[in-house]
Amino acid sequence: MLTEERHQLIRDQLAADGKVLAGELASRFGVSEDTVRRDLRELAKAGQLRRVYGGAVASAPFAAATLSQRSRHAVEEKTRLARAAVGLLSAGQSLFIDGGTTNEAIARAIPRDMELTIATNSLGVASALVDRPLVELIMLGGRYVPNLGTCVGADTLAAVAQFGADLFFLGSCGLDVARGVTAFDSAEAEVKRAMVKNSAGIAIAVTNDKLATAAPYRVAGADAIRHLVVERTAPAATLADFQSQGAQVHFA
Amino acid sequence: MLTEERHQLIRDQLAADGKVLAGELASRFGVSEDTVRRDLRELAKAGQLRRVYGGAVASAPFAAATLSQRSRHAVEEKTRLARAAVGLLSAGQSLFIDGGTTNEAIARAIPRDMELTIATNSLGVASALVDRPLVELIMLGGRYVPNLGTCVGADTLAAVAQFGADLFFLGSCGLDVARGVTAFDSAEAEVKRAMVKNSAGIAIAVTNDKLATAAPYRVAGADAIRHLVVERTAPAATLADFQSQGAQVHFA
DNA sequence: GCATGTTTTGCCTGATCGTGCAAGAAACAG
DNA sequence: CTGTTTCTTGCACGATCAGGCAAAACATGC
Numbered sequence: 001m002l003t004e005e006r007h008q009l010i011r012d013q014l015a016a017d018g019k020v021l022a023g024e025l026a027s028r029f030g031v032s033e034d035t036v037r038r039d040l041r042e043l044a045k046a047g048q049l050r051r052v053y054g055g056a057v058a059s060a061p062f063a064a065a066t067l068s069q070r071s072r073h074a075v076e077e078k079t080r081l082a083r084a085a086v087g088l089l090s091a092g093q094s095l096f097i098d099g100g101t102t103n104e105a106i107a108r109a110i111p112r113d114m115e116l117t118i119a120t121n122s123l124g125v126a127s128a129l130v131d132r133p134l135v136e137l138i139m140l141g142g143r144y145v146p147n148l149g150t151c152v153g154a155d156t157l158a159a160v161a162q163f164g165a166d167l168f169f170l171g172s173c174g175l176d177v178a179r180g181v182t183a184f185d186s187a188e189a190e191v192k193r194a195m196v197k198n199s200a201g202i203a204i205a206v207t208n209d210k211l212a213t214a215a216p217y218r219v220a221g222a223d224a225i226r227h228l229v230v231e232r233t234a235p236a237a238t239l240a241d242f243q244s245q246g247a248q249v250h251f252a
Numbered sequence: 253m254l255t256e257e258r259h260q261l262i263r264d265q266l267a268a269d270g271k272v273l274a275g276e277l278a279s280r281f282g283v284s285e286d287t288v289r290r291d292l293r294e295l296a297k298a299g300q301l302r303r304v305y306g307g308a309v310a311s312a313p314f315a316a317a318t319l320s321q322r323s324r325h326a327v328e329e330k331t332r333l334a335r336a337a338v339g340l341l342s343a344g345q346s347l348f349i350d351g352g353t354t355n356e357a358i359a360r361a362i363p364r365d366m367e368l369t370i371a372t373n374s375l376g377v378a379s380a381l382v383d384r385p386l387v388e389l390i391m392l393g394g395r396y397v398p399n400l401g402t403c404v405g406a407d408t409l410a411a412v413a414q415f416g417a418d419l420f421f422l423g424s425c426g427l428d429v430a431r432g433v434t435a436f437d438s439a440e441a442e443v444k445r446a447m448v449k450n451s452a453g454i455a456i457a458v459t460n461d462k463l464a465t466a467a468p469y470r471v472a473g474a475d476a477i478r479h480l481v482v483e484r485t486a487p488a489a490t491l492a493d494f495q496s497q498g499a500q501v502h503f504a
Numbered sequence: 505g506c507a508t509g510t511t512t513t514g515c516c517t518g519a520t521c522g523t524g525c526a527a528g529a530a531a532c533a534g
Numbered sequence: 535c536t537g538t539t540t541c542t543t544g545c546a547c548g549a550t551c552a553g554g555c556a557a558a559a560c561a562t563g564c
Contacts, residue, residue, distance in 0.1 A: 002271060004304040032524050047360050047380055123382060126375055139403045141393025141411045146382060151391045155411055159393050284514050
């Protein structure tokens, strides 16, 4: 097995799982742990991952948010949501993809052989898409906000205005039938609103903890949601409310 | 068996498997490993594959390119260059940082306690900076080009025009006293020129292999370079030429 | 046919790189 | 605190590499 091959497999697993274990890689590759450690050290030096005791995790922006803050359960759940969300896509579409860990999972779940045009203001989403040769990637620039992992501001709004999407994967901070989709940050909400305006349809993938909650800044009404991707365990009553507003519900 | 025949078979297997092993090819073709190595070397020179220890892999999609296209030595060398380049900075400055592996190394080398405003069109540079709380990061959006790892195009130019920098870390494809700084790609060169225009000073960090070489598209004249960061082993004659054009030379 | 020059190939040599092993240091868990 | 796991460092061995050299294959011109 080529050294290069191992490096690629490590990158792949990092993109998929967000982490790798030194011992596990060693037995999978049939080499000593020392060799794996050397591989990890090199990749870390090249900035492609962050070394931690026992293995490595994806380098920012995934890692910090994906692994340390969230429970493992949430990661798996989001991956499931992402797989279901990707089912809404068809080749040749153009998309807006918003920031947030769920949307990053969606970006990672996009199949490598699907041709798409994707505009995003999230560095995490963009990073997940860089090695998809069939994806035309438009980065929506602007002032980067570390807490959000996305770009916002006047420059971002100007860039959004130049793009039209068939579908918008909206990252949601709060989702309530009465309040609609809401965000915690004013500038963030502004960008989301611009994306809504330039999209033919809106899709939202959320974990249960976001359902029936609201944040200060309004992005869109509940009736604007076309597709809602939720966990199987989502409360039926809440879902029925959204369906009555015209949303299609998809289970992960 | 014709040389050309072998080359075609190698290309075929690369397209199918993504990798080839020197020893395996030798026994399959019934030639010595040396011959296979020569084949691989030629194909690599023509950019049709990427040579690695033990064989070769399909030439690089971005992720692989960033890291491994370069030898271990190059990574270390670039890290050294980066440390020296960071020495040019002082707190409170605003910077343009261009794409390229050397500039990504510079971004990683920026101290965590330094306050800076940084605009970049490179996803790699941006990713390296996301967890630096004191860095105000401006992402220059646009159409993302996988081969370059940067955003280019009209949107990028518009974003560059809105920013002014004290210093511009220019990624150089070719650097020659007569031809100046040159790039391989037309759109890339255009963005670089816009950054040059909006910067008070230009800094370039290069490994020896870029010195005294040129690419098709001109970015700036040699006299525009204020700081040139080079390896200790850089040829003195070449450096003297740049110094006579007004560049300060810094050794890694 | 024959001589000459070029290209290709295999082998050799010294150098480099990747790997596993061992010892000591460091990080973690109880 | 103690014991365990993981990590780094140094070392040795084998695999792989680039460059030089000479023989063989091939092309070219007379």
